[in-house]
Amino acid sequence: MHDIPERYEPAEIEPRIQEHWESARVFKVTEDPAREKFYCLCMFPYPSGRLHMGHVRNYTIGDVIARYQRMLGKNVMQPMGWDAFGLPAENAAIENKVPPADWTRSNISYMRDQLKRLGFAYDWDRELATCDPGYYRWEQWFFRRLYEKDLVYRATAVVNWDPVDQTVLANEQVIDGCGWRSGAPVERREIPQWFLRITAYADELLDELERMDEWPEAVKTMQRNWIGRSEGLSIRFALSDGSGDLEVFTTRPDTLLGATYMAVAPEHPLATAAAASDPAIAAFLETCRHQSTSEAVIEKMDKLGMPLPVTVRHPLSGVDLPVWVANFVLMSYGTGAVMSVPAHDQRDWEFARKYELPIRQVIAPTDGAVCDIDAAAYTEQGRTVNSGEFDGLEFAAAFDAVARALEAQGRATRRVQYRLRDWLVSRQRYWGCPIPVVYDAEGTAIPESDDRLPVVLPEQIAWEGVASPLRNMPEFTTTILPDGSPGRRETDTFDTFFESSWYFSRFCSADSDSAMVDARVDYWMPVDIYIGGIEHAVLHLLYARFFHKAMRDAGLVKSDEPFKRLLTQGMVCKETYYRDSDNGRRQYFSPGAVEVDTDAKGRAVAARLLADGEAVTIGPVEKMSKSKNNGVDPQALIDRYGADTVRLYTMFAAPPDQSLEWSDSAVEGASRFLKTLWRLVHDHVSRDRVATPNRAMEDAKQRNLRRHIHETIVKVSDDISRRYKFNTAIAAVMELVNHIGRAAADDPAALDELLDGLDVVVL
RNA sequence: GCCGGGAUGGCGGAACUGGUAGACGCGCCAGACUCAAAAUCUGGUAUCCGUAAGGAUGUGGGGGUUCGAUUCCCCCUCCCGGUACCA
Numbered sequence: 001m002h003d004i005p006e007r008y009e010p011a012e013i014e015p016r017i018q019e020h021w022e023s024a025r026v027f028k029v030t031e032d033p034a035r036e037k038f039y040c041l042c043m044f045p046y047p048s049g050r051l052h053m054g055h056v057r058n059y060t061i062g063d064v065i066a067r068y069q070r071m072l073g074k075n076v077m078q079p080m081g082w083d084a085f086g087l088p089a090e091n092a093a094i095e096n097k098v099p100p101a102d103w104t105r106s107n108i109s110y111m112r113d114q115l116k117r118l119g120f121a122y123d124w125d126r127e128l129a130t131c132d133p134g135y136y137r138w139e140q141w142f143f144r145r146l147y148e149k150d151l152v153y154r155a156t157a158v159v160n161w162d163p164v165d166q167t168v169l170a171n172e173q174v175i176d177g178c179g180w181r182s183g184a185p186v187e188r189r190e191i192p193q194w195f196l197r198i199t200a201y202a203d204e205l206l207d208e209l210e211r212m213d214e215w216p217e218a219v220k221t222m223q224r225n226w227i228g229r230s231e232g233l234s235i236r237f238a239l240s241d242g243s244g245d246l247e248v249f250t251t252r253p254d255t256l257l258g259a260t261y262m263a264v265a266p267e268h269p270l271a272t273a274a275a276a277s278d279p280a281i282a283a284f285l286e287t288c289r290h291q292s293t294s295e296a297v298i299e300k301m302d303k304l305g306m307p308l309p310v311t312v313r314h315p316l317s318g319v320d321l322p323v324w325v326a327n328f329v330l331m332s333y334g335t336g337a338v339m340s341v342p343a344h345d346q347r348d349w350e351f352a353r354k355y356e357l358p359i360r361q362v363i364a365p366t367d368g369a370v371c372d373i374d375a376a377a378y379t380e381q382g383r384t385v386n387s388g389e390f391d392g393l394e395f396a397a398a399f400d401a402v403a404r405a406l407e408a409q410g411r412a413t414r415r416v417q418y419r420l421r422d423w424l425v426s427r428q429r430y431w432g433c434p435i436p437v438v439y440d441a442e443g444t445a446i447p448e449s450d451d452r453l454p455v456v457l458p459e460q461i462a463w464e465g466v467a468s469p470l471r472n473m474p475e476f477t478t479t480i481l482p483d484g485s486p487g488r489r490e491t492d493t494f495d496t497f498f499e500s501s502w503y504f505s506r507f508c509s510a511d512s513d514s515a516m517v518d519a520r521v522d523y524w525m526p527v528d529i530y531i532g533g534i535e536h537a538v539l540h541l542l543y544a545r546f547f548h549k550a551m552r553d554a555g556l557v558k559s560d561e562p563f564k565r566l567l568t569q570g571m572v573c574k575e576t577y578y579r580d581s582d583n584g585r586r587q588y589f590s591p592g593a594v595e596v597d598t599d600a601k602g603r604a605v606a607a608r609l610l611a612d613g614e615a616v617t618i619g620p621v622e623k624m625s626k627s628k629n630n631g632v633d634p635q636a637l638i639d640r641y642g643a644d645t646v647r648l649y650t651m652f653a654a655p656p657d658q659s660l661e662w663s664d665s666a667v668e669g670a671s672r673f674l675k676t677l678w679r680l681v682h683d684h685v686s687r688d689r690v691a692t693p694n695r696a697m698e699d700a701k702q703r704n705l706r707r708h709i710h711e712t713i714v715k716v717s718d719d720i721s722r723r724y725k726f727n728t729a730i731a732a733v734m735e736l737v738n739h740i741g742r743a744a745a746d747d748p749a750a751l752d753e754l755l756d757g758l759d760v761v762v763l
Numbered sequence: 764g765c766c767g768g769g770a771u772g773g774c775g776g777a778a779c780u781g782g783u784a785g786a787c788g789c790g791c792c793a794g795a796c797u798c799a800a801a802a803u804c805u806g807g808u809a810u811c812c813g814u815a816a817g818g819a820u821g822u823g824g825g826g827g828u829u830c831g832a833u834u835c836c837c838c839c840u841c842c843c844g845g846u847a848c849c850a
Contacts, residue, residue: 048850171849226846495848534844659769666775666789728776728779
């Protein structure tokens with residue numbers, strides 16, 4: 001090791017050491033009950049084509065933690081795999097006429113090389129891709145276990161339907177109400193789909209959060225609010241004509257006497273029945289049929305409604321209340337109907353104002369403060385007024401009194417309701433795991449038996465048009481039922497969150513072809529630290545928690561929770577550049593294709609497309625993504641500076657949980673630091689140490705350096721293991737290197753301190 | 764709309780438990796080396812006034828608690844993530 005070259009040449013040394021790591025299987029691990037295990041996991045990537053900066057940042061954080069834990073002597077597993085099913089592969093298939101399987105596998109191959117080039121300490125023997133039948137057969141197998149436990153059911157749900165392309169669109173594919181390819185106005189369509197009963201686990205998913213003290217508070221709060229447990233009253237209002245009941249759920253029974261109208265969803269039977277004889281209502285429902293299915297869009301649109309020719313009887317006052325159809329009431333929430341109390345709900349208040357419906361105050365502030373119902377709804381809990389025999393009660397007492405009165409009439413039931421809805425796992429797409437179900441001649445669904453699994457997705461396909469080709473493949477859809485009669489195969493595939501809900505368990509026994517997971521899973525699970533983007537705070541992380549509990553209840557794993565500690569990485573963001581084209585759609589340009597002019601303060605003021613020299617609009621700073629085309633390609637930086645520089649810069653630029661606005665000018669600094677360090681080591685490594693240094697002979701400067709070395713060890717250890725602040729750990733090491741460099745110039749005789757310092761810095 | 768997060772020099776960020784605001788790095792300025800440049804090294808660099816010593820101001824905006832607030836509380840603005848079929 002004494003013949004270190006004078007110049008730092010990452011392009012030469014990095015591939016050499018990486019080949020050694022690979023050929024010697026340095027990071028391969030097996031279970032060792034004698035040693036403390038550490039399972040370090042980063043969210044696996046979607047193989048989109050090339051690594052982006054978010055990947056580099058994510059996997060560098062994981063690698064720093066994994067290597068630190070190895071240095072502590074733990075048995076560290078750090079695996080890597082591919083979240084390989086998904087929409088982009090279908091788009092590539094449509095655009096480039098290449099089968100999604102081929103496109104995906106070639107992306108995996110390229111990105112695997114990139115990961116190796118970045119030098120991450122992965123146990124590659126555990127690599128998996130979710131599009132391999134050897135992986136997805138086990139979720140088909142588990143689907144049947146869930147079915148047997150009544151955790152699977154079939155029901156109708158609304159989708160975005162593109163009437164031109166004759167296909168279902170993802171929310172992301174609907175732009176201003178139109179299909180992104182066809183440009184045709186999208187329609188809502190109800191179709192039968194498969195659901196997993198995640199709500200059966202709602203209470204456990206909620207309660208367990210209290211004990212997850214190594215998860216960020218923000219993520220737990222988001223999950224709590226998402227689950228949204230509320231206690232309330234399910235009230236059955238009798239239709240005035242005696243033809244039935246209208247059931248609603250409310251968390252505010254204390255406001256019942258303030259209810260002045262009812263609102264139902266456009267798909268509600270009362271609305272569709274009225275539309276049959278009233279063209280105006282039918283026309284309204286028709287406009288609602290083009291409404292978005294996205295909550296963000298629905299909540300921001302104009303709130304519209306129409307009165308229906310029915311009324312309901314108020315169970316306490318006996319007054320008949322009008323029933324309206326309203327575009328913001330969702331059929332998929334609860335019963336598709338709500339009771340409206342405009343005096344005490346702001347949305348109801350605005351709707352009532354717009355349509356001149358009565359606003360009736362029945363709650364007043366407990367402290368006697370004035371509240372002006374003409375200005376806004378009073379939404380706080382208070383004391384009942386204008387409520388006859390229920391007057392003067394505070395929230396809990398009023399709730400109870402109203403509940404008892406209605407229960408006595410058989411008109412209400414106390415109920416716990418969740419905002420969380422069951423997990424819709426059906427996708428009308430080709431590139432996913434086939435849902436293992438067959439239908440008989442009557443259309444009855446029969447889950448596939450274990451001995452007929454996997455249901456293999458045909459990979460060599462000819463893609464015509466836009467819709468999933470599976471429906472037009474008789475060799476796939478035609479099948480024989482267990483009783484020998486002809487059957488038809490389900491052509492829907494699973495939501496890709498299905499695959500990402502258990503891959504961490506599969507990594508523990510990735511080579512098993514006889515079981516979903518085996519006993520090794522209980523050595524490694526739970527994951528000790530899970531690192532990934534904050535954008536997964538709810539959906540992926542909640543589905544994965546649910547799935548793990550369902551696996552536990554099927555006897556497959558012992559742990560209650562899959563992820564002991566969670567580190568949510570902030571987004572890597574970058575300015576967007578675009579032009580609005582004539583058809584109203586936006587064309588985004590990659591930062592590499594654009595030249596940006598800055599003012600004296602370094603702020604971007606204008607941008608031009610390099611290809612034609614014409615101006616492009618500078619858009620907001622957003623998460624680097626394919627759809628915004630604002631990703632910075634790390635490969636160019638790796639080629640120019642080496643992997644260590646890119647990794648160092650990524651860790652130095654910001655703390656991991658903070659969003660990072662990318663700037664490639666500062667990468668130079670990281671490179672400079674590594675060169676300086678290399679030269680210092682080169683200048684000293686061949687010098688011989690004094691055999692037994694005499695610490696008592698150290699002068700003040702030397703003692704000062706030795707003290708600084710040890711302070712840095714404490715600081716860096718704490719920053720990495722407790723604080724997860726890699727930027728300040730690096731800053732501390734830079735300060736130490738500056739100190740060592742000055743000492744080397746001033747006092748070359750202080751060799752023992754210099755060499756000790758360099759040893760520590762290199763570690 | 765709702766839920767969660769954020770805002771500190773020209774730029775990225777630091778200040779961990781309420782106690783010297785701006786560590787470390789980028790950029791910029793000056794100097795050394797060089798025929799010259801690059802690279803490298805040394806020094807300076809929050810803003811305003813001042814030759815300087817020094818003074819004043821300063822952590823998105825407004826208010827509050829405190830001997831003391833980037834940090835705690837209330838209100839607001841803007842930005843980011845999620846919003847159930849992007850992953």
